[in-house]
Amino acid sequence: MNLALLFDEDFIADDQVVLRGRRRQHLETVLKAQSGDQVPVGRVGGLMGTGTLKHLDDREARLAVCLNMPPPEPLPLTLILAMPRPKMFRRVLQTCAALGVKDIWLINAYKVEKSFWQTPWLQEDQLRENLALGLEQACDTLMPNVHIRKLFKPFVEDELPGLMDGRRGLVAHPGTHTACPAHLAEPATLCIGPEGGFIPYEVDKIIEAGAEAVHLGSRILRVETAVPVLVSRLYDSCG
Missing domain, CATH: 2.40.240.20 (Hypothetical PUA domain-like; domain 1)
Structure with missing residues (x-):
């Protein structure tokens, strides 16, 4: 602390x-x-x-x-995150808060098991506690907002385009041809899939909403590793 x-x-x-x-x-x-x-x-x-x-x-x-x-400046980043496994969810939340991410959307995906949504870590008091731990680590006071969307298609079609409007949209997906950009000086919306990644249908829908698919190289990373690597690559101020 x-x-x-x-x-x-x-x-x-x-x-x-x-x-x-x-x-x-x-x-x-x-x-x-x-x-x-x-x-x-x-x-x-x-x-x-x-x-x-x-x-x-x-x-x-x-x-x-x-x-x-005053607290540190927040990152101009909206993070769209397929619901992680409960055993790593707490760590991911704390990491996001520590890095300065203030807008977090938890979404469903084909490879997200239904049981993930039953975790007690999604309860309001548990969300607050884990976000607070991240803020305490980084010496920050601005509490992130967490939005929960359990239906993939309605979210991607009805809400995601608005979250990318006027912002750079990115979806992390191994095997694509474009490397993840670095040192951004503009707002962005970043989509990160579950363990095993988004399926092709999901990637196509996210691209239709306004994102470009990017990669971090040939290595496949766990979600808890991919989140800090991607965020710190995009924005120097969280390093």
Whole structure:
């Protein structure tokens, strides 16, 4: 936890917060914080700054906070991601948040198993917790938006063209002829398939919506690896 992320419910006054659970424990066991110590803090959706520890016991930590610094600029990227396997989904979410991706769309695909959509990690509180972990890692406060679309064709035909309007559209697909661009200075919409990739029908539909198919070379990467590699290749600012 490189930054203690503060939610509205943590505030007991404009400049006072109380932390419990994981964040309190981190202050005690990892940072070994004592009264008077300062730690980096940031309010969700707002400014960052410092928190001065005023009280710490086995239930809660009370801090006086001074918020006066803006968070990092978000990436101008919309990420369309076929629902990953639950065992890697949490890591992918945290990685996206840490890299500065603020617009995430989880979609269905032929190779996405129906059971993936039953994972408890899709519950609102679990989404928030894992996104918060990514923000804390990267010292950011701007919470990503996660949209869930369980029907592939309606999404690709009705919504995806709008998400690519005025933006560069890309679909990562091994075996294509065009290498993934790098060092973009423009907004983009990036589509990444499931383990095993999109099937040809799905790639064609995404291309029809306005994307171009690109590759990262001859190596086939897992989704949890492909996401940070692709995003960091597109935008220098997340590196």
